[in-house]
Amino acid sequence: MKVKSYVGEYVAETYSDFSFLDEINTIEKKFFIIDQNVYQLYQEVLGKILKGQPNYIVVAEEENKNIETALAIIERMIELESKRNTVLIAIGGGIVQDIAAFIANIIYRGINWILIPTTLLAQADSCIGSKTSLNFKQYKNIMGYFYPPQKIYINTNFVNTLLEKDYYSGLGEIMKCAIMAGFDSFQSTSSHIDLLKRRDEKVLQQEITKALMFKKSVIERDEFDRDFRNIMNYGHTFGHALETTSGYDIPHGQGVSFGMMIANEISCARGYISEQMKVQLNKAIKEIVHSDLIKAEYFDESRYLPTLRKDKKYTGGKHTCILFNGDSVARYSDIKDEEIVAAINNMLGKI
Numbered sequence: 001m002k003v004k005s006y007v008g009e010y011v012a013e014t015y016s017d018f019s020f021l022d023e024i025n026t027i028e029k030k031f032f033i034i035d036q037n038v039y040q041l042y043q044e045v046l047g048k049i050l051k052g053q054p055n056y057i058v059v060a061e062e063e064n065k066n067i068e069t070a071l072a073i074i075e076r077m078i079e080l081e082s083k084r085n086t087v088l089i090a091i092g093g094g095i096v097q098d099i100a101a102f103i104a105n106i107i108y109r110g111i112n113w114i115l116i117p118t119t120l121l122a123q124a125d126s127c128i129g130s131k132t133s134l135n136f137k138q139y140k141n142i143m144g145y146f147y148p149p150q151k152i153y154i155n156t157n158f159v160n161t162l163l164e165k166d167y168y169s170g171l172g173e174i175m176k177c178a179i180m181a182g183f184d185s186f187q188s189t190s191s192h193i194d195l196l197k198r199r200d201e202k203v204l205q206q207e208i209t210k211a212l213m214f215k216k217s218v219i220e221r222d223e224f225d226r227d228f229r230n231i232m233n234y235g236h237t238f239g240h241a242l243e244t245t246s247g248y249d250i251p252h253g254q255g256v257s258f259g260m261m262i263a264n265e266i267s268c269a270r271g272y273i274s275e276q277m278k279v280q281l282n283k284a285i286k287e288i289v290h291s292d293l294i295k296a297e298y299f300d301e302s303r304y305l306p307t308l309r310k311d312k313k314y315t316g317g318k319h320t321c322i323l324f325n326g327d328s329v330a331r332y333s334d335i336k337d338e339e340i341v342a343a344i345n346n347m348l349g350k351i
């Protein structure tokens with residue numbers, strides 16, 4: 001798949017093995033940033049490209065996705081004589097990707113970088129779209145720009161070693177794109193949810209491609225997230241707040257899934273979708289959430305609503321969020337606290 005970007009076209013290729021490593025070996029000057037868990041699990045096979053090469057191993061936790069980690073990596077790169085012609089190669093999930101993209105963008109005013117996404121979320125969602133992000137204190141993804149990799153090598157076999165909560169996190173983003181593409185698309189994806197849950201490779205590759213194709217159609221229209229791309233935030237307003245109130249116990253894509261369920265409750269209460277459609281949507285989403293991750297205290301009104309109000313789009317006592325109307329999604333900027341509380345209570349009653 002080719003994706004158009006302000007830096008030129010870049011390519012995402014899907015594999016079922018590590019045959020692409022030979023291509024990486026042909027790159028003359030490299031610096032690797034690798035997720036620690038991936039390094040430990042795949043040391044043997046990755047040894048083929050890592051042997052004798054400069055690298056930095058990252059513990060993929062939100063508290064490390066910050067400027068201190070980025071500066072430590074930059075320092076290591078300079079010490080080990082990375083130059084403008086060095087290609088940065090990121091191997092990991094969204095956390096490693098966000099840090100690597102940030103560094104590639106600023107070091108020597110921009111060097112080429114390559115991404116080998118190892119989580120389902122990174123393979124089906126974050127690998128395209130150009131965003132670079134660092135957290136600052138409690139503020140998530142507050143620093144960054146847009147700087148896509150030159151090439152993305154997706155080996156779908158990586159997902160077999162993911163913990164279930166991280167795997168389901170990726171399924172949340174796949175379901176998000178499936179719903180946003182319309183009810184027929186949702187029905188097609190939800191018809192093989194069991195195979196997806198069993199990590200069936202064929203169905204997984206199909207769904208990853210479908211999700212990426214949908215995202216491509218959005219980001220090529222609005223790469224810099226000025227307006228249209230905002231629709232990709234379906235489930236995110238409520239999901240982000242949940243990630244925060246859970247102290248990041250709830251992974252990003254799981255937050256998005258719970259967020260979509262809340263958004264669908266609001267859509268139904270407003271008459272944008274029927275009760276029957278809402279039940280179908282939320283039943284399928286429920287299949288890919290870990291209900292035991294949710295604690296009622298995360299939604300405590302004294303914590304959840306104030307967190308939602310910190311959203312930059314919250315103005316005049318009204319929340320902004322993306323709602324599904326049966327055919328597509330649209331942004332609504334008139335959501336009241338009462339609607340959200342009622343939606344949460346409805347959702348909690350059903351999980």
Ligand SMILES: NC(=O)c1ccc[n+]([C@@H]2O[C@H](COP(=O)([O-])OP(=O)(O)OC[C@H]3O[C@@H](n4cnc5c(N)ncnc54)[C@H](O)[C@@H]3O)[C@@H](O)[C@H]2O)c1
Binds near residue numbers: 038060131161169
């Ligand atoms: N740049 C973007 O467009 C974008 C989009 C969505 C999310 N994000 C960011 O992505 C981050 C979440 O990323 P994520 O969900 O990909 O996970 P992650 O990078 O947080 O990794 C989750 C866990 O999986 C482990 N892991 C990674 N690959 C593995 C593998 N193959 N086998 C076993 N364990 C493995 C990691 O070590 C970590 O413990 C968040 O910080 C979020 O803000 C960025």
